[in-house]
Amino acid sequence: MPRRLAALVPVVVVAVAGAVVAAVTGCPGRGGRAVDPHDRTADRAAAAPDAGVVAVASPPSPPSVDAAVPDAAVPDAAAALDADLGLRVGDALPLAGAIEFDYDRSRLRPSAFPILDAVAAFLLAHPSLVRIEIQGHLAADPDRHAYGHRLSQDRATAVSDYLRAQGVAADRLEAVGYEDSRPVASNATAEGRRANRRIELRVLEIR
Numbered sequence: 001m002p003r004r005l006a007a008l009v010p011v012v013v014v015a016v017a018g019a020v021v022a023a024v025t026g027c028p029g030r031g032g033r034a035v036d037p038h039d040r041t042a043d044r045a046a047a048a049p050d051a052g053v054v055a056v057a058s059p060p061s062p063p064s065v066d067a068a069v070p071d072a073a074v075p076d077a078a079a080a081l082d083a084d085l086g087l088r089v090g091d092a093l094p095l096a097g098a099i100e101f102d103y104d105r106s107r108l109r110p111s112a113f114p115i116l117d118a119v120a121a122f123l124l125a126h127p128s129l130v131r132i133e134i135q136g137h138l139a140a141d142p143d144r145h146a147y148g149h150r151l152s153q154d155r156a157t158a159v160s161d162y163l164r165a166q167g168v169a170a171d172r173l174e175a176v177g178y179e180d181s182r183p184v185a186s187n188a189t190a191e192g193r194r195a196n197r198r199i200e201l202r203v204l205e206i207r
């Protein structure tokens with residue numbers, strides 16, 4: 001929660017024999033510095049030099065470092081998902097990063113867990129997103145034709161299973177493997193192939 005700013009108003013203090021004390025409590029003032037009766041730097045001063053007492057309306061102090069500012073939001077996987085995105089049918093859910101798997105396998109890597117945890121929390125909080133298609137995509141690879149479709153399907157199913165384990169209803173999730181039929185980049189480069197190996201979650205139905 002945001003902390004309240006200290007009021008930036010002059011504070012009246014009383015100096016007795018050079019020691020600064022609070023006028024109300026009589027406790028030593030912050031810093032305990034001596035006050036010169038003839039010091040003109042204070043905002044207002046009423047001096048009684050014969051008594052050795054000076055009442056000073058001191059200049060405002062800067063706010064303390066722990067006051068004032070709202071606590072900063074901690075970036076995490078959930079930051080990519082926003083309740084006010086205005087999602088429509090066909091749109092992809094924005095993800096905080098790539099959902100990765102072990103090489104040539106459908107086993108999720110641990111780096112995917114916080115991303116999918118955020119997706120599950122988002123779907124649970126927004127039941128109006130009735131159905132989501134989980135799409136498994138691969139990069140083109142001639143050596144994978146024999147099992148490419150199955151691998152892309154198994155990866156999509158692995159994501160669906162994870163989301164179900166977090167409480168998302170099975171009838172809201174549809175896992176589909178597209179193999180390498182929907183590239184988003186050229187397969188001629190390593191960077192392009194990395195982009196094509198992906199999981200997408202797209203809105204199928206909104207209530």
